[in-house]
Amino acid sequence: MQVNIPSFTSSFDGQVIIIGFGSIGKGLLPLLRRHMPNLSGITIFDPSSRNASIAYAYGANFIEISITEENYEEQINKVAKDKTFIVNVANEVSSFDLVQLCSEREWLYIDTVVEPWPGTYFNSNLSLEEQTNYALRKKLLSLRNILPTHSTAISCCGANPGMVSWLTKTALLNMAKQYDIDTKRPESREEWSKLMHDLQIRGIHIAEYDSQVPKFPKKPNQFLNTWSPMGFVAEALQPAELGWGTFEEDFPINGNRFEDKDAPAIYLNDPGGKVEVQTWTPEHGKHPGFLVTHNEAISIADYFSLFNGEGELVYRPTCHYAYRPSDVAIESLRELFDDRQTKMQDEWKVLEAEDIATGNDELGVLLYRTDNSAYWYGSTLSIEKTKILVPHQNATGLQVTSAVLSGMMYAINHPAEGLIEAEEMDHVECLYVQSPYLGTIAGHNTSL
Numbered sequence: 126m127q128v129n130i131p132s133f134t135s136s137f138d139g140q141v142i143i144i145g146f147g148s149i150g151k152g153l154l155p156l157l158r159r160h161m162p163n164l165s166g167i168t169i170f171d172p173s174s175r176n177a178s179i180a181y182a183y184g185a186n187f188i189e190i191s192i193t194e195e196n197y198e199e200q201i202n203k204v205a206k207d208k209t210f211i212v213n214v215a216n217e218v219s220s221f222d223l224v225q226l227c228s229e230r231e232w233l234y235i236d237t238v239v240e241p242w243p244g245t246y247f248n249s250n251l252s253l254e255e256q257t258n259y260a261l262r263k264k265l266l267s268l269r270n271i272l273p274t275h276s277t278a279i280s281c282c283g284a285n286p287g288m289v290s291w292l293t294k295t296a297l298l299n300m301a302k303q304y305d306i307d308t309k310r311p312e313s314r315e316e317w318s319k320l321m322h323d324l325q326i327r328g329i330h331i332a333e334y335d336s337q338v339p340k341f342p343k344k345p346n347q348f349l350n351t352w353s354p355m356g357f358v359a360e361a362l363q364p365a366e367l368g369w370g371t372f373e374e375d376f377p378i379n380g381n382r383f384e385d386k387d388a389p390a391i392y393l394n395d396p397g398g399k400v401e402v403q404t405w406t407p408e409h410g411k412h413p414g415f416l417v418t419h420n421e422a423i424s425i426a427d428y429f430s431l432f433n434g435e436g437e438l439v440y441r442p443t444c445h446y447a448y449r450p451s452d453v454a455i456e457s458l459r460e461l462f463d464d465r466q467t468k469m470q471d472e473w474k475v476l477e478a479e480d481i482a483t484g485n486d487e488l489g490v491l492l493y494r495t496d497n498s499a500y501w502y503g504s505t506l507s508i509e510k511t512k513i514l515v516p517h518q519n520a521t522g523l524q525v526t527s528a529v530l531s532g533m534m535y536a537i538n539h540p541a542e543g544l545i546e547a548e549e550m551d552h553v554e555c556l557y558v559q560s561p562y563l564g565t566i567a568g569h570n571t572s573l
């Protein structure tokens with residue numbers, strides 16, 4: 126197999142603090158060593174030492190401790206230097222508090238999900254609305270007006286949320302060519318939404334099919350997944366949620382609008398792990414996927430909204446995740462819902478690259494038009510290629526870690542943009558860095 130290992134480097138000479146050293150943290154580390162050779166140091170916080178030997182092998186300082194609401198400032202201050210980049214890839218470590226801390230100290234920041242402190246995902250005392258990603262995102266973005274400095278903090282910059290927003294923009298430009306829409310590359314949010322509107326895009330699926338197969342079967346009372354089982358269970362139990370577009374005529378019977386009438390999204394009474402939608406990916410054609418809540422369903426619908434001169438909404442695409450996890454993850458999810466009444470299994474595990482026999486992760490955006498024609502654009506990355514490209518991760522992991530790397534390069538090159546989301550970043554610059562790690566990137570025409 127012909128694989129080119131990318132060798133670009135950044136001159137950033139500050140230090141990186143990684144919070145959380147699970148599948149994403151440990152997958153990111155070799156990429157940082159490859160592409161950021163001048164770092165003054167890397168410090169990792171994680172309460173579990175199961176991956177500590179990987180940290181040491183890459184010359185990182187590993188601190189076996191849980192970052193909490195009570196200790197985060199003290200622990201981070203102990204190791205931070207003037208020039209610091211904080212990477213938050215732990216479950217339930219607050220993005221809100223870390224963004225504030227980083228802005229105060231003029232440090233760079235990135236995460237892959239808007240994470241709260243413990244008490245949101247698995248807390249039945251909260252209302253459904255309070256458990257949504259809309260609520261988490263809204264609280265985080267409220268910081269924009271009050272952060273003390275403009276140091277760049279990138280929210281939700283993994284594969285999805287993250288990379289899929291960059292793919293959406295490329296897909297729009299490809300479609301414009303296909304439909305002979307004369308356009309230069311849009312430069313503002315308004316120009317991008319106008320292009321999407323002119324292309325008559327009714328909605329967007331974040332369409333992912335994970336066909337990675339482990340070398341062993343799932344045991345009873347075990348949750349197997351290709352990324353955080355805890356993260357997946359958390360989002361599968363949150364209410365299903367979707368960006369709600371202007372083309373929608375029938376409101377779902379189990380749907381709810383947010384108290385904020387301008388919210389670009391709605392949520393359902395059912396958890397995302399129980400709601401299935403039909404979607405499409407190139408290798409697997411039409412198939413069902415879970416409508417699990419994700420930040421990008423809201424941020425994409427929000428970003429590509431078009432308003433008239435009076436500030437009235439005239440166009441918004443519907444947007445949601447349509448996730449077909451690996452077979453063993455589906456089996457794990459069914460056990461969780463059907464046999465365990467949503468009580469998490471006692472054992473859980475992320476499949477390592479060497480645990481996986483075959484398969485790939487197809488992750489792209491499916492833009493469908495008012496005439497039901499559709500265009501999928503995305504990455505198909507096999508486990509075989511992943512193993513050659515970089516160690517310590519599977520195909521799903523590499524789609525995420527390469528997006529984090531790309532986001533970090535962006536923040537280093539644009540250090541004073543304040544709190545931003547993936548839609549607000551230059552998609553060409555970001556995909557240029559990430560593409561060598563994405564396997565085959567291609568567009569396909571289809572229909573819904």
Ligand SMILES: NC(=O)c1ccc[n+]([C@@H]2O[C@H](COP(=O)([O-])OP(=O)(O)OC[C@H]3O[C@@H](n4cnc5c(N)ncnc54)[C@H](O)[C@@H]3O)[C@@H](O)[C@H]2O)c1
Nearest residue numbers: 145146147148149171192214215237283284285286353356
């Ligand atoms: N945007 C995306 O595309 C994307 C994709 C995959 C994962 N994610 C997110 O990335 C994060 C990490 O995912 P993962 O697959 O690496 O999860 P994981 O479960 O494999 O690892 C999480 C790690 O965080 C550690 N941790 C938990 N609480 C901590 C705390 N308080 N302080 C320090 N460390 C703590 C755990 O011990 C574990 O090692 C999650 O938030 C997940 O939802 C995002």
